[in-house]
Amino acid sequence: MEAKKVVIPVAGWGTRSLPATKNIPKEMLPIYKKPAVQHVVEEAIEADLTNVVFVTNQQKRILEDHFDYNLALEAVLRRTNKEYLLREVRQVAEMANIISVRQKEQLGLGHAVLCAREVVSKEPFAVMVGDDLMFSRRPAIKQLLEAAKTEHMSVVGVVEVSRESVSNYGIIQGEEISPGLYRIRNVYEKPRVEDAPSRLAIVGRYVLTPEIFEHLETLEPGHNLEYQLSDALQSMARNKRLLAVKLEGQRYDIGNWVDYLSANIHFALQDDELKSDLLKNLEEFLPRR
Numbered sequence: 001m002e003a004k005k006v007v008i009p010v011a012g013w014g015t016r017s018l019p020a021t022k023n024i025p026k027e028m029l030p031i032y033k034k035p036a037v038q039h040v041v042e043e044a045i046e047a048d049l050t051n052v053v054f055v056t057n058q059q060k061r062i063l064e065d066h067f068d069y070n071l072a073l074e075a076v077l078r079r080t081n082k083e084y085l086l087r088e089v090r091q092v093a094e095m096a097n098i099i100s101v102r103q104k105e106q107l108g109l110g111h112a113v114l115c116a117r118e119v120v121s122k123e124p125f126a127v128m129v130g131d132d133l134m135f136s137r138r139p140a141i142k143q144l145l146e147a148a149k150t151e152h153m154s155v156v157g158v159v160e161v162s163r164e165s166v167s168n169y170g171i172i173q174g175e176e177i178s179p180g181l182y183r184i185r186n187v188y189e190k191p192r193v194e195d196a197p198s199r200l201a202i203v204g205r206y207v208l209t210p211e212i213f214e215h216l217e218t219l220e221p222g223h224n225l226e227y228q229l230s231d232a233l234q235s236m237a238r239n240k241r242l243l244a245v246k247l248e249g250q251r252y253d254i255g256n257w258v259d260y261l262s263a264n265i266h267f268a269l270q271d272d273e274l275k276s277d278l279l280k281n282l283e284e285f286l287p288r289r
Contacts, residue, residue, distance in 0.1 A: 001124050001148050001149050001152045001153075001209070002124065002145075002149055003049065003123070003124045003125050003126045003145060003148070003207055004049070004051055004123060004125075005049065005051040005052075005053055005099075005119070005120050005123070005125045005126070006044045006049040006051070006052055006053065006125065006126040006127070006128055006141070007053045007055060007112075007113060007116045007119075007120065007125055007126070007127045007128075008037070008040060008041070008044075008052060008053065008054055008055070008127075008128050008129075008130050009055040009103070009109060009112035009113065009127070009129065009130065010025065010027050010037065010054050010055065010056050010060055010063055010130045011055055011056050011057040011060065011102075011103040011106055011112060012026075012106060013106065014026030014027075014131075014255070016255040016256070017029065017254070017255055017257075017260075024062075025037075025059070025060050025062060025063060026130075026131055026254065026255065027040075027060075027063060027130040027131060028062055028063065028066065029254060029260070030264075031133065031254070031260075031263050031264055031267060032263075032264055032267035032268050032271075033267075035066060036130065036131065036133060036254050037063060037066070037130050038066070038092065039133050040128050040129075040130055040132075040133065041067070041095065041096055042095070043128070043134065043139045043140065043141055044096070044126070044128060044139075044141060045095055045096060046139040046142065047126075047139045047141045047142035047145055049126055049141065050095075050096050050097055051096070051097050051099065052067075052096045052097065052098050052099065053099045053100075053101060053116050053119050053120065053125075054098065054099070054100045054101070055101050055102075055103050055112045055113070055115050055116055056100050056101070056102060056103065057102060057103055057104070057106065058102070064098060064100055066092065067092060067093060067095070067096060067098045068093055068098075069090070069093045070089065070093075073089065074086055074089065074090065077089070099119055101115050101116050101118075101119055102115070103115045107221070107225065107226050107227055108221075108222075108224075108226030108227045108228050108229070109129075109226075109227075109228060109229040110216050110219060110226075110227035110228050110229040110230075110231065110232055111216075111226070111227040113127060113208075113212065113216065113229055114213060114216045114217070114227070117213050120210070121210075122210050123210065124148065124207065124208065124209050124210070125207075125208060126141055126144070126145065126205075126206065126207050126208075127204075127205070127206040127207075127208060127229075128141055128204060128205055128206075129203075129204025129205075130204075131204070131253065131254045131255050132203055132204030132205070132251065132252075132253060132254075133251065133252040133253075133254060133263055134157075134203075134205065134247060134249050134250070134251050134252075135249050135250045135251075135252075135266065136247070136248045136249020136250065137248070137249070138248060138249075140157055140205050140247045140248075140249055141157075141205050141207070143157070143245050143247055143248065144156070144157055144205055144206070144207040144245055145207055147181060147207075147243060147245050148207040148243075151181075151243055153209070153241055153242065153243050154206070154207065154208045154209050154211070154212065154233075154236060154241060154242050154243070155206070155207045155242075155243045155244065155245055156172075156184075156202050156205070156206050156233065156242065156243075156244050156245075157202070157203050157204075157205035157206065157244070157245055157247045158172055158182070158200040158201060158202055158203065158244045158245070158246055158247065159200070159201055159203050159246070159247055159251055160199050160200055160201070160246070161199055161201045162199070163193060163196075163199060164193065165201070166191060166193055166196040166199055166201065167190050167191060167192060167193060167196075168190060168201075169190065169201035169202060169203075170187050170188065170189050170190070170201065170202040170230040170233070171187070171188045171191055171196050171197065171198060171199070171200065171201055171202075172184050172186070172187055172188075172197075172198060172200050172201075172202065172244050173185050173186040173187075173188065173197035173198060174186075174198075174237075174244065180245060180246040181243060181244070181245055181246075182200070182243065182244040182245075182246070183240070183242075183243060184233075184237040184242045184243060184244050185237060186234065186237055186238075187202070187230050187233050187234040187237055187242075189228060189230045189231070189234075200244065200246065202230065202233070202244070203247070203251055205247065206229075209241075211236065211241065212232055212233075212236065215232035215233075215235040215236055216229075216232045218235075219231050219232060250266070252266070265278075265282070
């Protein structure tokens with residue numbers, strides 16, 4: 001079982017990030033020198049997923065444009081001898097084969113994945129949520145691809161969250177069948193703290209078989225008339241056809257302002273030219289002991 005395409009749903013309104021996202025897609029908010037979605041696409045490419053399917057809407061053309069050539073800008077850079085910047089912007093345009101699918105109504109993550117059905121056809125595929133950033137030595141999506149290839153089954157990524165946070169996530173119930181690999185028995189969508197069977201939360205990384213579409217087609221709309229991917233995953237879990245990998249690395253949810261700002265600092269501190277001055281500025285914000 002080997003996935004060749006990655007589906008990245010980007011049609012949402014980004015209301016958690018307002019007013020910053022009033023006219024800018026949240027996926028285009030910068031994380032240090034790159035928009036958030038570029039970090040997601042680069043993770044996919046590191047895992048050899050070079051066919052990128054954006055599930056988008058009519059307001060999100062800027063995402064597609066970011067991964068295209070900007071000939072006017074390139075002419076300016078060439079004329080001003082800024083060859084290093086020219087190479088950088090052209091590299092963005094050449095890094096992936098971008099395919100766009102319209103989600104004409106924003107009816108939830110499950111509906112967004114279903115919109116990509118004709119493009120992914122009858123092959124396994126990855127799903128990466130455009131506002132979830134994962135940083136690790138091994139790309140998070142690659143960790144799932146390896147498990148899916150070995151086990152011949154759909155796999156979701158999970159991380160351990162605080163007890164107080166379980167009500168914000170889909171939480172899995174299952175047993176660990178090998179280190180970091182779980183067979184899922186149930187998926188609980190945003191359970192109450194006292195009802196949560198674990199603290200293992202599903203985050204925005206999935207490798208799915210085409211079987212998922214059969215489950216998505218039969219879903220009933222839930223809260224806000226949305227079709228949730230977690231409901232389809234629960235259906236697969238009941239059929240003993242779903243695994244989870246506990247992901248290595250650091251996760252940032254860019255819809256959360258603390259995570260968004262932390263991700264920017266994380267990346268900026270990797271830049272040796274900025275690190276020293278940035279640390280000095282950060283120290284000024286901290287209370288003196």
